[in-house]
Amino acid sequence: MSEARIDVHRDPTRMLETLREDVREGLSARAKWLPSKWFYDARGSELFEHITRLPEYYPTRVERDILRARAGEVADVTEARTIVELGSGSSEKTRLLLDAFAARGRLSEFVPLDVSEAALAASAEAIVADYPGLRVHGVVADFTEPLESLPGTPPRMVIFLGGTVGNFPPGERAKFLASIRSALTDGEWFLLGTDLIKDVDTLVRAYDDAAGVTAEFNRNVLRVINDRLGAGFEPEEFEHVARWDDRNEWIEMRLRARRGLTVNVPGADLTVTFAEGEELRTEISAKFRPEGVRAELAEAGFTLRRWWTDPAGLFGVSLAQARD
Structure with missing residues (x-):
C-alpha cells in the first residue's frame, strides 16, 4: 500500500510569533x-x-446531505483531476466527493490542507487505505495565510466546507476568496459551503x-x-x-x-x-443570503455555476468557476 505524502509548510517559530502578536493586539484592545x-x-x-x-449543530448534517445528493453532479460538471481541501480535519464529508469521483475514474490526487500535522497525517493515511490508487498529498499549513500556490494535476477543485468562510470578517473574507482565485488557473473550480440566515x-x-x-x-x-x-x-x-x-x-x-x-x-x-x-x-x-454569496464570489473572480441547498434552506453549497 502506498503512503501519503505530507509536506510541512508551517514554521513553528513563526506560528508562535503570530500567536504572540494576536494575543498582544487582541487582549490590549478596548473591546x-x-x-x-x-x-x-x-x-x-x-x-x-x-x-x-x-443534535443542535445542523450545519455538518445538512451539508453532508447536500453533498450526498450532489456529489455526482459535481464530478460530472468539473471533471476535476485533483481535489484540494482547505481546513480538511477528518475529511469525513469529503469522502462523499471522493466516492463520486472514484466511481467515474477521474480523480488522480487528493490534497488535504490543515494546520494540525497529527490530524492531517491520520486522515491522510485513512484516505490512502480506503482509496487505492489515489495519490494523497497532505500539506500542513494555515489557510488564513496567502495561498500562493496549490499542488495537484489540473483541472483542480478547491473545496472549503462547513461554513468556515463565515469566520472571516467581510474585508478579510474578500482577501481570502481572492487568494483562492489567485491560486487557480482560469476554468478551475471552487466548492464552498455557507451557512444561511434563519431563525435566531x-x-x-x-x-x-x-x-x-x-x-x-x-x-x-x-x-x-x-x-x-x-x-x-x-x-x-x-x-x-x-x-x-x-x-x-x-x-x-x-x-x-x-x-x-x-x-x-x-x-x-x-x-x-x-x-x-x-x-x-x-x-x-x-450567515449568508444566496445573492450575497454570488456577489462575493463574483468580486473575487468566480462565476457561480451551481447553487444547492436543503429543502428547509438552512445551508448552501456553491460550485463556482475561476474566470479570466
Missing part, C-alpha cells in the same frame, strides 16, 4: 478579541469533531448546546494561550456566551469574566485585566 483559529490544538480539534455530531433560536442553539461542548471548545482558546505562552488563565472563570448580531448578520462567541481578573501572559510580555462581566470575543460566524 478584547482573539482569532478563532487558536481554538485548534489537538484538544480543540477533538471538541469540534464532537460539536459536529451534536436555531442559530444560537447551534453555538450554545445543552451538553456544554461548545462552551468547552470556546474556553479552549485560553488553554492554548496557557500552554504556548505560559499564561495564567483560569478557563472556568469565564462563561460561554453566544449571541446573534442582527446588524452584521453573524453569530458571536464570547467569553465573559465571572469576576474581576488579572492574568499574566509572560510569553507575550503582557498583563491583562478583566472587569467582572467583561467579554472577550473569540469567534464570529457570518
Whole structure:
C-alpha cells in the first residue's frame, strides 16, 4: 500500500510569533478579541469533531446531505483531476466527493490542507487505505495565510466546507476568496459551503448546546494561550456566551469574566485585566443570503455555476468557476 505524502509548510517559530502578536493586539484592545483559529490544538480539534455530531449543530448534517445528493453532479460538471481541501480535519464529508469521483475514474490526487500535522497525517493515511490508487498529498499549513500556490494535476477543485468562510470578517473574507482565485488557473473550480440566515433560536442553539461542548471548545482558546505562552488563565472563570448580531448578520462567541481578573501572559510580555462581566470575543460566524454569496464570489473572480441547498434552506453549497 502506498503512503501519503505530507509536506510541512508551517514554521513553528513563526506560528508562535503570530500567536504572540494576536494575543498582544487582541487582549490590549478596548473591546478584547482573539482569532478563532487558536481554538485548534489537538484538544480543540477533538471538541469540534464532537460539536459536529451534536443534535443542535445542523450545519455538518445538512451539508453532508447536500453533498450526498450532489456529489455526482459535481464530478460530472468539473471533471476535476485533483481535489484540494482547505481546513480538511477528518475529511469525513469529503469522502462523499471522493466516492463520486472514484466511481467515474477521474480523480488522480487528493490534497488535504490543515494546520494540525497529527490530524492531517491520520486522515491522510485513512484516505490512502480506503482509496487505492489515489495519490494523497497532505500539506500542513494555515489557510488564513496567502495561498500562493496549490499542488495537484489540473483541472483542480478547491473545496472549503462547513461554513468556515463565515469566520472571516467581510474585508478579510474578500482577501481570502481572492487568494483562492489567485491560486487557480482560469476554468478551475471552487466548492464552498455557507451557512444561511434563519431563525435566531436555531442559530444560537447551534453555538450554545445543552451538553456544554461548545462552551468547552470556546474556553479552549485560553488553554492554548496557557500552554504556548505560559499564561495564567483560569478557563472556568469565564462563561460561554453566544449571541446573534442582527446588524452584521453573524453569530458571536464570547467569553465573559465571572469576576474581576488579572492574568499574566509572560510569553507575550503582557498583563491583562478583566472587569467582572467583561467579554472577550473569540469567534464570529457570518450567515449568508444566496445573492450575497454570488456577489462575493463574483468580486473575487468566480462565476457561480451551481447553487444547492436543503429543502428547509438552512445551508448552501456553491460550485463556482475561476474566470479570466
